[in-house]
Amino acid sequence: MDPLEPWIDASAVRRLAESLLADRNEPEVTDSPDAGFGNEFVGFAGGAPRPAAPPPPSPPPSAAEMSADQVFETELDAPLPPVEPPPLPAEPLPPGRGPLLVRLARFRDALIRHTGARGVFILDREGKPVMEDPAYSRMHFLARSLAQAYRPVAGQAGNVHVKIGANEVLEVVPVETPFGWLVLGTVVPRPLTAVVVGEIAAALKQAATPEGA
Amino acid sequence: MISIAVSSQKGGVGKTTASINMAHAFARAGLKTLLVDADPQGSVGLSLTRQSRMLSGFYDYLADPGIPLERLLVPTRLETFTLVAAGQASDYEVGGAPTGAHLARVRGFMRAVEARGFDICLVDTPAGLFGLTADIIASSDAVLIPQQAEPLGIRSVPKMLEGLNRLRVIHPRLLVLGVLMTMVQHDMAESRESVNALRQILPADLVLRTMIPRDGLFVKASARGLPVGVLEEGAGALAVFDALRAEIESKLERAGHPSFRRDGSA
Numbered sequence: 001m002d003p004l005e006p007w008i009d010a011s012a013v014r015r016l017a018e019s020l021l022a023d024r025n026e027p028e029v030t031d032s033p034d035a036g037f038g039n040e041f042v043g044f045a046g047g048a049p050r051p052a053a054p055p056p057p058s059p060p061p062s063a064a065e066m067s068a069d070q071v072f073e074t075e076l077d078a079p080l081p082p083v084e085p086p087p088l089p090a091e092p093l094p095p096g097r098g099p100l101l102v103r104l105a106r107f108r109d110a111l112i113r114h115t116g117a118r119g120v121f122i123l124d125r126e127g128k129p130v131m132e133d134p135a136y137s138r139m140h141f142l143a144r145s146l147a148q149a150y151r152p153v154a155g156q157a158g159n160v161h162v163k164i165g166a167n168e169v170l171e172v173v174p175v176e177t178p179f180g181w182l183v184l185g186t187v188v189p190r191p192l193t194a195v196v197v198g199e200i201a202a203a204l205k206q207a208a209t210p211e212g213a
Numbered sequence: 214m215i216s217i218a219v220s221s222q223k224g225g226v227g228k229t230t231a232s233i234n235m236a237h238a239f240a241r242a243g244l245k246t247l248l249v250d251a252d253p254q255g256s257v258g259l260s261l262t263r264q265s266r267m268l269s270g271f272y273d274y275l276a277d278p279g280i281p282l283e284r285l286l287v288p289t290r291l292e293t294f295t296l297v298a299a300g301q302a303s304d305y306e307v308g309g310a311p312t313g314a315h316l317a318r319v320r321g322f323m324r325a326v327e328a329r330g331f332d333i334c335l336v337d338t339p340a341g342l343f344g345l346t347a348d349i350i351a352s353s354d355a356v357l358i359p360q361q362a363e364p365l366g367i368r369s370v371p372k373m374l375e376g377l378n379r380l381r382v383i384h385p386r387l388l389v390l391g392v393l394m395t396m397v398q399h400d401m402a403e404s405r406e407s408v409n410a411l412r413q414i415l416p417a418d419l420v421l422r423t424m425i426p427r428d429g430l431f432v433k434a435s436a437r438g439l440p441v442g443v444l445e446e447g448a449g450a451l452a453v454f455d456a457l458r459a460e461i462e463s464k465l466e467r468a469g470h471p472s473f474r475r476d477g478s479a
Contacts, residue, residue, distance in 0.1 A: 008371060010414050016374035017415045020381065020389045145379040146312075160313070162383075
């Protein structure tokens with residue numbers, strides 16, 4: 001009896017496993033003690049963290065005297081100044097709005113106009129591209145991963161962002177639309193404000209909504 | 214220093230038992246070892262110290278930037294073995310924080326641990342590969358995945374692999390030490406078959422040769438607040454975790470981890 005047989009796609013599991021063993025040809029991070037995002041990481045905007053629990057009322061017993069060891073806070077905790085809310089109205093679309101891809105292309109053009117985005121792509125909930133941007137196709141998996149990690153607050157648009165270059169931030173905005181969950185990935189010069197994210201989410205939702213829906 | 218997150222997709226797979234006894238094995242071998250209880254259930258602390266709920270710990274460090282690492286360190290009778298308990302603020306953020314929310318703070322913790330001169334830091338993480346656990350893995354050099362040797366546990370393997378692949382996107386240098394089969398029952402066909410099936414389906418490098426048997430000794434050891442290897446009748450378990458330590462060291466050396474030295478001269 002093979003207890004795995006009915007439950008697991010052996011070839012898919014093997015592929016996943018082998019990719020874990022593959023050497024990633026990523027540049028060695030030698031100038032930073034950090035693993036992971038590196039010092040350029042500016043944090044996640046999605047979901048405000050809960051307030052910290054208050055510290056214990058009295059110093060709890062410690063095994064050793066306090067040392068001079070201090071917390072190594074870095075510029076990681078200093079977020080970049082957010083972009084001022086640019087006007088990004090959900091542009092009224094003309095009658096006869098055309099097929100989905102045409103509407104999404106209009107949305108992309110408006111997004112680029114209003115935010116200075118250098119790249120825009122949209123994925124479905126499986127991570128498959130609905131609208132690609134060849135210059136940033138390497139970002140698809142990251143965007144999907146970030147979107148999956150993000151836990152939306154009911155009724156609110158949310159986003160997750162990560163700095164990917166000197167003046168480039170990948171903003172990931174998961175949006176529920178009549179077309180299903182879409183994940184917008186856009187590469188912008190600076191993190192977007194919550195207001196702008198809300199407008200973008202509304203515009204994408206409108207663009208993905210079929211005529212008459 | 215090498216930091217290893219001990220993480221699993223599913224809870225109740227023997228992660229804490231593996232963490233405690235593996236840390237004990239590294240410490241016995243002479244490495245300055247820090248075992249961090251990042252599981253909000255605080256099982257490491259509850260297993261090893263009766264006062265764990267009175268100690269400041271990892272979650273307090275996350276919650277309060279003013280706490281120095283030194284205040285968290287709990288020495289043990291073995292000079293090379295030090296603990297950090299989960300702490301009093303361990304209900305803080307349980308299950309609530311999105312991935313990335315604590316990344317900077319966890320990294321700060323790892324830097325402080327390294328600066329304190331530890332050779333190895335093992336972190337017993339909460340179950341699941343998201344939220345704080347993902348931040349810990351993304352701040353660690355390597356990850357070890359205990360997996361219960363039974364069919365239901367094995368069925369969670371695809372999700373575990375997907376989770377690790379996601380984490381490798383944000384931490385490409387993460388070394389996946391592999392799956393550690395736990396609670397293996399050689400006298401039970403389903404347990405044996407689960408082990409065999411997993412070994413067939415996964416590449417050999419991704420399943421550790423060493424396996425942790427299900428043994429009542431672990432319960433006894435926990436009741437007495439000790440690693441199992443300390444018990445008089447614990448020689449067999451000691452040998453298992455020594456073998457696990459040697460296998461992990463071999464993997465780290467093969468991976469060419471630059472800051473890991475077997476002689477503790479990291």
